[in-house]
Amino acid sequence: MKTIENGIIKDRPTVFDCGLYTLEKNHEPEGNLTFVYNDVHVPFDVKRVFYSYDIPGGESRGAHAHKECHQFLIAASGSFEVALDDGVNKRTVLLNRPFYGLHVPPGVWAAEQGFxxxxxxxxxxxxxxxxxxxxxxxDEYLEYIKIQNNG
Structure with a gap:
């Protein structure tokens, strides 16, 4: 998470800190099972779980950043891309298996697209x-990270 810009050490996360995790998959004849434990399979303690569904094909969601909240996104069904942006670098991650999860730390702009x-x-x-x-x-996000870099 530490970066150096113009000789100054920065502590804010970048798109390269957004990790793609492969969750354990137990294969049984009657179907697969994947489970998630706090601080084991995800790099934080989970305090909230929510899900989006009935999203029209090709639509987008999200398009925001968090100041404090870490998120771990999973395509529980179907597929979508997550467009990541740290104000300097951009990266797109495809989520298309229910045993892949993407950790998005606070301070990274994320938008889910192409459902x-x-x-x-x-x-x-x-x-x-x-x-x-x-x-x-x-634009407020760019101002926020600018303040974070200078603070």
Missing amino acids: SSGSICLVLASEGYSEDDYIRNY
């Missing part, structure tokens, strides 16, 4: 819901 029909986006979050934790405007 296949019938997709379910499962999100494990490190914090309960707080509107104050969201940065929903991209």
Whole structure:
């Protein structure tokens, strides 16, 4: 998470800190099972779980950053891409298997896009819901990370 810009050490996360995890998959004749434990399979303690579904094919969701909340995104069904942006670098990650999870640390802009029909986006979050934790405007996000870098 530490980066050096113009000789100054920065402590904010980048898109390269967004890790793709392969979760354990138990294969049984009657179907597969994947489980998740706090601080074992995800790098934080899960305090909230939510999921998006019935998203029309090709639509987008998200497009925000968090100040404190870590998120772990899983394509529980179907597929979608997560466009990541740290204000300097951009990266896109495809989630298309229910045993892959993407950790998005706070301070990284993320947008889910290109949903296949019938997709379910499962999100494990490190914090309960707080509107104050969201940065929903991209220009405000760029100002926020600028302040974080200089603070």
